[in-house]
Amino acid sequence: MYGKATLSLVFALLIVLLLISYSILMGTVNFRSYFLPLLQSPATAHPLCATNPPLRVYMYDLPRRFNVGMLNLRNLEQTPVTDRNWPSWPKNSGLKRQHSAEYWMMGSLLYEGDGAEERDAVRVSDPEMADIFFVPFFSSLSFNTHGHVMTDPETEIDHQLQIDLVKFLLQSKYWQQSGGGDHVIPMTHPNAFRFLREQVNASIQIVVDFGRHPRTMSNISKDVVAPYVHIVDSFTDDDSTDPFESRTTLLFFRGRTSRKDEGIVRVKLAKILAAYDDVHYERSVATDENIKVEIRLHPVACLMPL
Structure with missing residues (x-):
């Protein structure tokens, strides 16, 4: 059952x-x-x-x-x-x-x-x-x-x-x-x-x-x-007929890299993703301004910035 x-x-x-x-x-x-x-x-x-x-x-x-x-x-x-x-x-x-x-x-x-x-x-x-x-x-x-x-x-x-x-x-x-x-x-x-x-x-x-x-x-x-409910609305105003290809940022993250267990997983992710030009991975904190930056970049995907 x-x-x-x-x-x-x-x-x-x-x-x-x-x-x-x-x-x-x-x-x-x-x-x-x-x-x-x-x-x-x-x-x-x-x-x-x-x-x-x-x-x-x-x-x-x-x-x-x-x-x-x-x-x-x-x-x-x-x-x-x-x-x-x-x-x-x-x-x-x-x-x-x-x-x-x-x-x-x-x-x-x-x-x-x-x-x-x-x-x-x-x-x-x-x-x-x-x-x-x-x-x-x-x-x-x-x-x-x-x-x-x-x-x-x-x-x-x-x-x-x-x-x-x-x-x-x-x-x-x-x-x-x-x-x-x-x-x-x-x-x-x-x-x-x-x-x-x-x-x-x-x-x-x-x-x-x-x-x-x-x-x-x-x-x-x-x-x-259950995953966290996303706190940023989906961006739906793409001009291109192919919105996936038109977005220059593949992945966005601006948040804490050291949290539980000293951020073991997040630190490894940062090292893996740092070499890619279309990935924005930055150590910061979750603020209203950071969320606005995420909206402006409207990446293909983003990680929870907490």
Whole structure:
């Protein structure tokens, strides 16, 4: 069952990347225009899981304070979240956007428009019919919103959300039946769920790496690795009929070369790529100005400048 879950979750994460590629983070949300093109396939296309039935996902109905309520703290609306009132991702969210996989995964499950039945993962309203259970807690956004400084008094809000969620899950008979092994919780920020992570360690966690956690807590045998959501919109204004050939910069990187494990991988990359004229690889930090430089160069590809 976990193999099937992994395939379908990877599919959901691919939706995230495709959404970013089409620059849909701007403006109001239109579920039909965002999700329908991704759910429909040409008649000649072969689905990734054509021989398997869709993964049936039950999504817990959590209050807004656990998810979309953090997108706009001034909005005190308490009505249930649906595809009709789904809020857009904030335009000026900065680096928070790179951890927004949790937002797109929840949104894809809420979508009920044309083509939804053709997906590899579908939402079910009866938990007895579910293969896995999705926990729509925006743990990364909670850390970035309430506990980013880690010593700020607002950190207690993030802590309390984790306490309340763990209490909720432990009271769920479906969590009790599996010990949480068939529950999916997004935790893409390394400090997400940092207070009580051990208590939900049996779950399938959506992470970006395993660099800050012991192998007994987070590992490839049970968790899913998701790439950071790109924080720069795709450049679509190429004049040439062959945009790939018209771009003079093949690869762009302007960020830290020494991070985890003293940047072993990044230093090796720098040595390998330094000899190529069409590669811009520079030691720096992620700033708004550096992002603007990347946009001006509009390279064929770029690495996350963190």
